[in-house]
Amino acid sequence: MHDNQLEDRLRTALRAEGDGLSMTITAAELQRRLAGRQRQTRGRWMTAIAAAIAFVALGAVAAMSNGWLRLPAVGVSPSPSATASPAPTSSPAPSPSGVPATPEPTPRVAEPVGSAGEAVLVKPIGSDARRPDSFEVTRFDPATGRSVVIATVPGSVLPEDGWLETFDRPPQVSPTGWLAMGFTRGPNEDETTPAIAIIDLQAPDIAPWILDGYTSMSWDLTDKLVVEREDRVWVAWPTSRFLQTFAPVGTTARIASNGAGISSGPAVTVEDSTRFLAMRTTDDAWGYVGFDGAFTPTNDLPAVYQRMGRERPAGADAHGLGYTCDGGGAPAGGVCSLVETDAKQKPVATWLDLDKTGAYDFAWAVDGKSVWVLLEGGISGGSQVATLAYASDVDSRTERARIDFAEGMRPQILGFADEPTPGSATVVAIGDDEGFIHAFVLDGGDVIEQDGTAWFAGWAVDPAPYDPD
């Protein structure tokens, strides 16, 4: 909804703030810093030359001793169910001369990475948050406190020109242990592109598959990664390093995000990545698109595959849930609420009066009719409190657990391990808006605190598909 008044007020406020700043940078300071950069540049150039010489020498030794990288299989045909024309857009680097060119398929164990209720955590190790020395991947059982290291991934999975930004999505693990990690790369910080590294946790020392220019990832149930690039959806097969694009959907529909919050990607149905939830652009009607790009409207949405347990873009009968504020007569913009809408976007219920109780986050429960909320609990003793609550209907809400965060953080519901019955989640992952895990809440309300230094990358075993109908 367009709001000229709010936009005008925002412009006025930002201009008053920005234009009111005094200018303290001087030309002398600029010149001083320029001189310093020029000295550094000369030093780095000499280091780069030395490194290049060393690399050439090491490469020659490795080639002679047959210890080169194992290259994955290429050119394997995609699943027969896919109907779009194959358009391979990625291939591994060519082998250096003298090394056998036939790549060896990577044998993999096609089993889940752990047991039901276990979470997969990825912890960056090292002093440089942008380029960690390594990543420690563990599976953690909140019920027992047991933690097992699955793999230690070297920091070199990020190419030399790559680094992690705060806005790069947290990594996501596939059902059998592929790890997708978003990062940023470029010759310098002014010319950057997003990218995704796909790492085999069963063989973490093998060079990852890098997808340049791709964002917005979500795994499907058969270890394929669904990604976006230039407003198109692509399906990536890690074992064969094959990429396939959707037929263009044109302006008819836009593919829905899977509602997994900060880990969101295209909402994949359980039918092996051949369909995605979508909304028609003309009237926001819900439906799905197939691989041929055709849009089928329906309020009986197909089941959505879950890895994080937050892939719940719509409730029963394609109902929606979101914040809204009415115009009201108050100077500040009226009353704001958490509102449920029907398939035609008309409000049908108010779940939360945000004037009375603020909410950090919310999610549909498994039935698509009741709601989980992460309520603002105020600030106490240097901590801010988030309260996980379950609302079976608009008039009934039960608090399940309180979680403490450092002030200034933005708590989020990161995922549900499983929810056999509405409101009874076996484990709920609670973290922040960068995907770091801060606590697990067990069904009985016990809070298992975490230190917020590891990303929640998904569950070891898939949550059940989300099918509120």
Next chain:
Amino acid sequence: MTLEALRRRRPETLDALLATYGRELQAVAYLILRDRPAAEDVVIETLLTAFERAGQIRDERALRAWLLRIATNKALSVRRVESRVVRLEVVPDRAAPRDLAGDSTDRLALLDGVGSLPLQMRAAVVLRYYADLSVEDVAATLGKSPNTIKAQLQTALDRLRIHLAEPLTVSPVEIRHA
């Protein structure tokens, strides 16, 4: 200052860049980072980068957009996850003394709301509503599609509406997450 002079790296062009674009770049960086020293650092690094890489610019009309892009990317790259210590920071001095108590409550609430947005969303808001870039230019600056930026801006406005409905609790001492 001409683009040609910039390309030739004439020393005076650095001063000219500062005089012509410094204020706007500082404002953009500050509005994104809400941190005066960090914003100044971003501006300096932006101007130096521009001075060193001016050869990439072919059209003087693109210079402002290019500078904003550099500054925004540098601001976004300032990492704040290493330290999770909360510190209290006094709102920086402004050009003219101002009675904060007399400032519009609405303005302070809006700025507080903008400061609570996720970093990249905040950057989109600043580029759109302070620097007055079109949605397409904001998208080009942030390396996103225009549809993504439209969605981000709409989400930002939705969040600001909610934020405005809350009573302003931030006083001149600004609670920050480092």
